[in-house]
Amino acid sequence: MRINKDEYIYAVSRIRCKENKLLSSKNIDQMISMKDAQSVERYLTEQGWGTSGDYGHKDILLCEQDSLWELMRELVGDLSCFDFFRVQNDFHNLKASIKAVYSDIDPEFMFLSGSVLSPLDIYSAVKSKEYSELPEFLSSVAQEAMSILLKTGDGQLCDAIIDKACLNEVERLGNNSGDALIRRYCEVFVAAGNIKIAVRGAKLLKSADFLLRSMADCESLDVKLLASSAARGFDEVCSYLSATDYKDSVSYIKESLSAFEKWCDNYIINLMKTQKSEPFSIGPLVAYIIAKQTEIKAVRLILTAKLNALDDGVIRERVREMYV
Amino acid sequence: MSGLFLAILGAAFATFMAGIGSSIGVGKAGVAAAGVLAEEPSLFSKVLILMLLPATQGIYGLLVAFLTLQAVGVIGDPVGDISVAKGALYLAACLPIAFSGLMSAIHQGKCSVAGINTVSKKPDQMGKALIIPAMVETYAILALLISILAINGIKVLSI
Numbered sequence: 001m002r003i004n005k006d007e008y009i010y011a012v013s014r015i016r017c018k019e020n021k022l023l024s025s026k027n028i029d030q031m032i033s034m035k036d037a038q039s040v041e042r043y044l045t046e047q048g049w050g051t052s053g054d055y056g057h058k059d060i061l062l063c064e065q066d067s068l069w070e071l072m073r074e075l076v077g078d079l080s081c082f083d084f085f086r087v088q089n090d091f092h093n094l095k096a097s098i099k100a101v102y103s104d105i106d107p108e109f110m111f112l113s114g115s116v117l118s119p120l121d122i123y124s125a126v127k128s129k130e131y132s133e134l135p136e137f138l139s140s141v142a143q144e145a146m147s148i149l150l151k152t153g154d155g156q157l158c159d160a161i162i163d164k165a166c167l168n169e170v171e172r173l174g175n176n177s178g179d180a181l182i183r184r185y186c187e188v189f190v191a192a193g194n195i196k197i198a199v200r201g202a203k204l205l206k207s208a209d210f211l212l213r214s215m216a217d218c219e220s221l222d223v224k225l226l227a228s229s230a231a232r233g234f235d236e237v238c239s240y241l242s243a244t245d246y247k248d249s250v251s252y253i254k255e256s257l258s259a260f261e262k263w264c265d266n267y268i269i270n271l272m273k274t275q276k277s278e279p280f281s282i283g284p285l286v287a288y289i290i291a292k293q294t295e296i297k298a299v300r301l302i303l304t305a306k307l308n309a310l311d312d313g314v315i316r317e318r319v320r321e322m323y324v
Numbered sequence: 325m326s327g328l329f330l331a332i333l334g335a336a337f338a339t340f341m342a343g344i345g346s347s348i349g350v351g352k353a354g355v356a357a358a359g360v361l362a363e364e365p366s367l368f369s370k371v372l373i374l375m376l377l378p379a380t381q382g383i384y385g386l387l388v389a390f391l392t393l394q395a396v397g398v399i400g401d402p403v404g405d406i407s408v409a410k411g412a413l414y415l416a417a418c419l420p421i422a423f424s425g426l427m428s429a430i431h432q433g434k435c436s437v438a439g440i441n442t443v444s445k446k447p448d449q450m451g452k453a454l455i456i457p458a459m460v461e462t463y464a465i466l467a468l469l470i471s472i473l474a475i476n477g478i479k480v481l482s483i
Contacts, residue, residue: 013359017364
């Protein structure tokens with residue numbers, strides 16, 4: 001898929017206006033300092049979140065998530081140019097469907113919106129074992145993951161197969177996008193996924209073969225080397241990464257996996273900041289989606305922390321950098 | 325081929341090439357302006373100015389075409405026969421605004437789109453957002469000047 005840059009002039013202009021309404025780091029700080037979740041919800045409503053003041057916090061977040069995709073549909077018509085985001089939710093919904101079928105439970109509470117396919121379609125295909133009803137990128141992995149789960153009962157292995165398929169699909173979509181920013185985002189997403197698998201694998205003393213079953217090929221990392229380093233131990237992973245584009249992440253990996261995840265999110269948001277001065281390409285739309293999702297994640301974190309009376313310092317430690 | 329035909333060909337080049345440039349430039353800027361207005365209708369007057377900047381090249385092309393048609397007597401007072409050499413000179417005189425108008429309007433349109441984006445984020449930066457695409461105008465004006473000087477010079481040549 002090649003992208004005609006001029007197609008996005010209208011969309012980018014609208015997005016520039018929308019960016020003025022994104023929450024800044026200052027707004028986030030203000031919310032963290034508020035005394036309870038109700039004050040945060042009130043503040044968000046004042047900022048235009050949700051459509052009325054009657055929303056509970058989950059509804060406000062859902063409403064923002066749905067409005068984001070509604071806006072993108074209005075701006076570009078066909079959302080397939082954002083499939084590299086949306087397929088991530090499809091793979092999550094596939095995991096949920098397989099586990100729900102295996103455990104005979106209702107999966108709806110586990111489903112994520114903003115996916116390419118309807119989660120219920122995935123669930124019904126998995127339940128009826130009619131995998132051919134699923135598109136190519138899901139059908140074979142759904143069949144393989146389900147049969148592995150039924151044979152071995154190993155949920156971890158089932159997840160590993162689906163995660164690898166997800167990373168492969170994101171990498172493929174990135175390479176086919178024809179846009180440098182999307183390609184870079186997908187590359188970082190896949191590399192971060194591989195690094196997380198390696199770090200977890202090193203801590204759980206998994207073999208290189210097992211890790212390779214979960215890792216996807218990417219340009220910026222040699223996955224075979226990463227997997228064999230992980231099989232030799234955590235320090236070997238760090239020493240391998242020190243010689244790659246991700247050397248800055250090593251100190252965060254040593255701290256914790258959640259510190260590394262924060263580093264990845266901040267890396268991506270800083271990558272997106274280059275789009276603030278780009279008037280023509282799809283880049284500013286991609287940046288806006290990531291900025292909005294970062295904002296929603298931050299608000300979810302603050303609301304959950306306030307509901308559970310967590311310390312403000314803990315929230316500040318976990319909250320990501322904002323786009324504006 | 326008559327001299328008159330060549331002169332009219334020059335006038336046509338000046339009009340349609342500069343016109344094409346302007347329509348592309350204004351078209352791009354107009355799409356961006358519509359995007360901003362969908363969110364912020366209060367910015368209409370600011371984005372309108374930026375949107376119209378690339379329209380001037382089309383006007384310059386029209387002006388040069390008028391002067392050429394007047395010089396060869398197609399409009400206004402008749403001037404008698406135009407030699408092939410003189411017609412070719414008129415054609416050459418029209419080319420600066422034809423080419424410069426085409427290219428500068430397209431690029432000015434792109435600058436205007438960027439300027440409209442700037443204004444949508446920071447309406448108080450209108451002055452700066454206007455100066456940047458206006459710089460591109462310089463080259464259309466230089467071409468216009470040369471085309472006008474050349475037409476006036478050719479008029480008095482006895483060839």
